Amino acid sequence: MVWPGFKVGNVEVQTPLVLAPMEDVSSLPMRVIAKRIGQPGLMFTEFVSAMAIHYNARKTYRKLRIDPEERPLGIQIFGADPEVMAETARICADAGADIIDINMGCWVPKVCRTGSGAALLKDPDTAERIVRAVVDAVKVPVTVKVRAGWDYSQFAAPDLARRFQDAGAQMLTLHARFAKQGFEGEADWDLIRRMREVVTVPLIGNGDVKTPADARRMRDETGCDGVMVGRAAISNPWALAAISAEMRGEAAPPPPTLLERIDVVREHARSMVEFEAVESGEDISPAVELRALSRLRGQLPMYIKGEPGASQMRARLSRVSSLQELDDLLGEFLTLSAAAV
Ligand SMILES: Cc1cc2nc3c(=O)[nH]c(=O)nc-3n(C[C@H](O)[C@H](O)[C@H](O)COP(=O)(O)O)c2cc1C
Numbered sequence: 007m008v009w010p011g012f013k014v015g016n017v018e019v020q021t022p023l024v025l026a027p028m029e030d031v032s033s034l035p036m037r038v039i040a041k042r043i044g045q046p047g048l049m050f051t052e053f054v055s056a057m058a059i060h061y062n063a064r065k066t067y068r069k070l071r072i073d074p075e076e077r078p079l080g081i082q083i084f085g086a087d088p089e090v091m092a093e094t095a096r097i098c099a100d101a102g103a104d105i106i107d108i109n110m111g112c113w114v115p116k117v118c119r120t121g122s123g124a125a126l127l128k129d130p131d132t133a134e135r136i137v138r139a140v141v142d143a144v145k146v147p148v149t150v151k152v153r154a155g156w157d158y159s160q161f162a163a164p165d166l167a168r169r170f171q172d173a174g175a176q177m178l179t180l181h182a183r184f185a186k187q188g189f190e191g192e193a194d195w196d197l198i199r200r201m202r203e204v205v206t207v208p209l210i211g212n213g214d215v216k217t218p219a220d221a222r223r224m225r226d227e228t229g230c231d232g233v234m235v236g237r238a239a240i241s242n243p244w245a246l247a248a249i250s251a252e253m254r255g256e257a258a259p260p261p262p263t264l265l266e267r268i269d270v271v272r273e274h275a276r277s278m279v280e281f282e283a284v285e286s287g288e289d290i291s292p293a294v295e296l297r298a299l300s301r302l303r304g305q306l307p308m309y310i311k312g313e314p315g316a317s318q319m320r321a322r323l324s325r326v327s328s329l330q331e332l333d334d335l336l337g338e339f340l341t342l343s344a345a346a347v
Contacts, residue, residue: 009252014078021047022047024047024049024050025044025050025239028236029053031240032049033069035278037051037079038076039277040239042075052082053082054066055083057090077104078105080107086120086122086132086136092139092142099143099146105146106149107150109123110126110151111151111179111185112124118185124185127153133170137170141174148174149178150177151212153180153185154194155185157186167201167205178210180198181234182194182212192213208231209231210233211224215235216238217249241309265340268340271336278298295327296328299326299328306323314343315342316339319335
């Protein structure tokens with residue numbers, strides 16, 4: 007059965023699979039690969055600090071670059087000051103965002119200390135003022151990603167959702183954990199079902215979805231309109247492909263061969279280097295390669311996780327400092343794998 011899509015304001019999301027915003031992961035090169043292979047209906051950028059945009063931080067501006075292939079795309083912003091958030095939203099919309107998403111789920115102390123991210127779950131008045139200011143600032147739809155609440159003592163999300171809808175939010179995503187949990191325990195999907203009772207705009211469920219069966223169960227148990235996938239998609243666009251095929255009523259795609267995975271490792275690394283060069287205004291050089299590859303340190307080994315010999319490769323892949331070295335390592339790995347068969 008084909009899963010219905012949904013609309014976020016005027017933005018059509020045909021396949022209700024959403025790639026999660028992930029700092030240091032869902033950069034432009036990753037998203038282009040995720041879109042081509044995984045075909046999610048909507049994707050989000052890494053979070054963008056409104057304060058950093060306000061102060062013109064070049065490193066943050068690079069997060070606003072969009073490839074036409076990846077649309078529809080939401081740029082996610084975080085901050086605690088309604089005016090600065092509105093200003094940033096305008097800049098992101100001018101950069102071509104189809105949607106502006108407001109982060110109210112990030113629990114890390116560095117973000118929460120400033121009153122941003124999940125700290126806003128404890129300050130509903132400021133949270134609502136931010137949503138209103140951003141909605142007033144841009145023509146594109148505004149969405150909000152929340153956690154269930156700050157801690158177990160209060161499931162704050164339903165009340166906040168009502169206020170955000172009144173303020174003009176056009177989609178809500180619930181990561182079904184409390185901020186204090188970080189990533190501990192399991193996501194409690196029943197919280198998504200309870201959110202469904204108050205949310206009239208599209209509701210996206212999030213937390214611990216890895217497979218088509220998980221996505222189906224989340225939808226069936228909660229009534230959510232779409233499913234957001236984060237960690238399962240890191241170095242694994244094929245996980246998205248399996249879920250989006252299920253949603254389109256298509257047969258499950260075959261799992262990738264080792265060679266296909268290796269090709270994507272190369273592509274991801276190469277496009278990260280090119281991205282780094284363009285954004286820093288430099289030619290490709292050993293320094294540029296090193297900078298780009300160090301951003302992929304955690305991700306490269308995950309592409310071959312589970313393959314025989316992968317654990318020995320892990321440390322070497324995470325230390326790789328040039329495209330040539332990466333090519334040599336992958337060649338060595340393929341030869342070893344072929345010999346092992
Ligand atoms: C490496 C990493 C970075 C993340 N960065 C963001 C972020 O920038 N903004 C955000 O709203 N959530 C962020 N998250 C949370 C995810 O969007 C998502 O809510 C969470 O991982 C739960 O989904 P999952 O179980 O499918 O991974 C991040 C998660 C991870 C693992």
